[in-house]
Amino acid sequence: MRATPLAGPPSPSACISISSPLPHFADVVVIGGGIIGLSCAWQLLRLGKSVVVLDPSPASGASFVAGGMLGATAETTFSEAGSVDRHLFARAEWDPFLRDLSEDFGTSLPYASTSTVVVGVNRSDLAEIDHLVTFQRSLNLQVATLGREALDQLVPGLGRSLRQGFHLVDDAAVDNRLILRALLDVIDRLNGHLVHESAEHLDRSADGFTVTTSGGAISTSHVVVATGAAPAVLGAIKFPSIHPVSGVILRLTPRASTLRVTTTMRAIVNGRPCYFVPRSNGELVLGATSVERGYDLSVTAGELHQLLDDARIVFPSIDDYSVQDVEVGLRPTTVDHNPVVATIEPGVTVALGHYRNGFLLAPATAKRVAGLVSGSTS
Numbered sequence: 001m002r003a004t005p006l007a008g009p010p011s012p013s014a015c016i017s018i019s020s021p022l023p024h025f026a027d028v029v030v031i032g033g034g035i036i037g038l039s040c041a042w043q044l045l046r047l048g049k050s051v052v053v054l055d056p057s058p059a060s061g062a063s064f065v066a067g068g069m070l071g072a073t074a075e076t077t078f079s080e081a082g083s084v085d086r087h088l089f090a091r092a093e094w095d096p097f098l099r100d101l102s103e104d105f106g107t108s109l110p111y112a113s114t115s116t117v118v119v120g121v122n123r124s125d126l127a128e129i130d131h132l133v134t135f136q137r138s139l140n141l142q143v144a145t146l147g148r149e150a151l152d153q154l155v156p157g158l159g160r161s162l163r164q165g166f167h168l169v170d171d172a173a174v175d176n177r178l179i180l181r182a183l184l185d186v187i188d189r190l191n192g193h194l195v196h197e198s199a200e201h202l203d204r205s206a207d208g209f210t211v212t213t214s215g216g217a218i219s220t221s222h223v224v225v226a227t228g229a230a231p232a233v234l235g236a237i238k239f240p241s242i243h244p245v246s247g248v249i250l251r252l253t254p255r256a257s258t259l260r261v262t263t264t265m266r267a268i269v270n271g272r273p274c275y276f277v278p279r280s281n282g283e284l285v286l287g288a289t290s291v292e293r294g295y296d297l298s299v300t301a302g303e304l305h306q307l308l309d310d311a312r313i314v315f316p317s318i319d320d321y322s323v324q325d326v327e328v329g330l331r332p333t334t335v336d337h338n339p340v341v342a343t344i345e346p347g348v349t350v351a352l353g354h355y356r357n358g359f360l361l362a363p364a365t366a367k368r369v370a371g372l373v374s375g376s377t378s
């Protein structure tokens with residue numbers, strides 16, 4: 001069954017796909033249809049496996065609200081120093097991922113922006129960034145210093161208080177919703193089954209597993225668990241512990257005469273981070289808060305106020321944008337903030353806890369999961 005038509009600008013409904021009926025058997029059942037589960041499913045289909053993706057509401061979790069930044073350099077901070085190789089490997093995987101996805105999708109999928117500018121508003125913000133950049137350069141990450149003139153060329157319309165910035169030349173971004181739409185479509189094209197049911201129980205059987213869903217049951221040889229921030233409770237198997245870190249994010253639309261942003265921009269404003277990620281249709285994604293408050297999806301007026309206040313210091317023209325969406329997503333994270341991509345017992349592979357970097361890491365995770373399931377990686 002084909003997914004919904006793909007024409008038109010990304011919108012919330014653009015990611016809704018038509019559900020397939022639940023088959024009796026699949027080589028692999030992927031539980032969870034966010035960026036991680038869908039990328040894994042697509043790679044497994046490309047290897048010739050029969051694949052079912054179970055998700056009551058595919059492409060609706062953190063992946064739907066994300067900024068889509070591929071922050072291999074920006075996300076290599078002091079506390080994440082050990083992850084630099086993982087980040088660089090993941091970033092390098094995006095070129096072939098986009099090329100192959102474009103080929104299967106039948107339409108070229110470009111990056112939303114190809115580099116990132118980092119700015120600080122006051123002296124202490126700049127000092128903080130400078131300190132981090134020195135560290136990133138010590139790891140051979142590519143960061144150029146920008147004076148105001150060079151900043152203006154990359155991002156016209158910056159606030160007057162900004163004098164200096166940095167250019168992260170490899171930190172691109174993608175349109176998260178376009179990528180999700182493409183994955184939903186290619187899974188369908190490659191005869192994968194996207195079933196709008198949740199997995200409720202996982203039991204070992206004589207020749208594999210039975211996954212009981214909200215609507216029936218399916219037998220399989222291998223299960224991939226990619227349930228994002230939801231607690232993975234599926235029977236006796238013990239899964240890594242995951243907790244949610246919530247983030248509020250806005251999508252804004254420029255008026256015809258409004259200045260547009262075409263380069264991703266990260267800023268520190270009086271000690272608080274915010275970012276702007278452009279889309280090819282002019283839309284601007286403004287993010288994001290980061291708060292641990294369980295599964296609470298409410299958005300406070302204070303959070304919104306802070307985000308917009310900070311944003312207008314960096315880019316005053318934001319005042320002329322109209323607010324299209326205010327959303328909150330749950331970043332799935334582990335205790336040490338490292339993702340877990342591993343076969344935890346024969347036939348059960350998990351791809352969990354991608355925290356702030358699910359988009360950056362998705363191609364690398366999908367490649368690893370495909371290797372683990374097919375037996376080519378241990």
Ligand SMILES: Cc1cc2nc3c(=O)[nH]c(=O)nc-3n(C[C@H](O)[C@H](O)[C@H](O)COP(=O)(O)OP(=O)(O)OC[C@H]3O[C@@H](n4cnc5c(N)ncnc54)[C@H](O)[C@@H]3O)c2cc1C
Pocket residue numbers: 031032033034035036037054055056057058059060061062063064065066067068069070071197198199200226227228229230246247248249287288328329330331332351352353354355356357358359360361
């Ligand atoms: C505000 C915000 C901004 C972000 N910006 C970026 C960014 O710029 N760059 C970046 O790389 N990352 C970013 N992230 C992080 C990124 O969004 C996440 O790491 C990523 O989306 C996690 O993907 P996932 O597939 O694991 O989870 P999700 O996208 O949450 O998907 C999990 C899916 O599993 C399904 N599910 C759960 N339980 C079951 C079950 N029992 N049965 C079936 N299905 C189930 C859910 O319905 C859901 O669709 C951001 C996150 C937030 C919140």
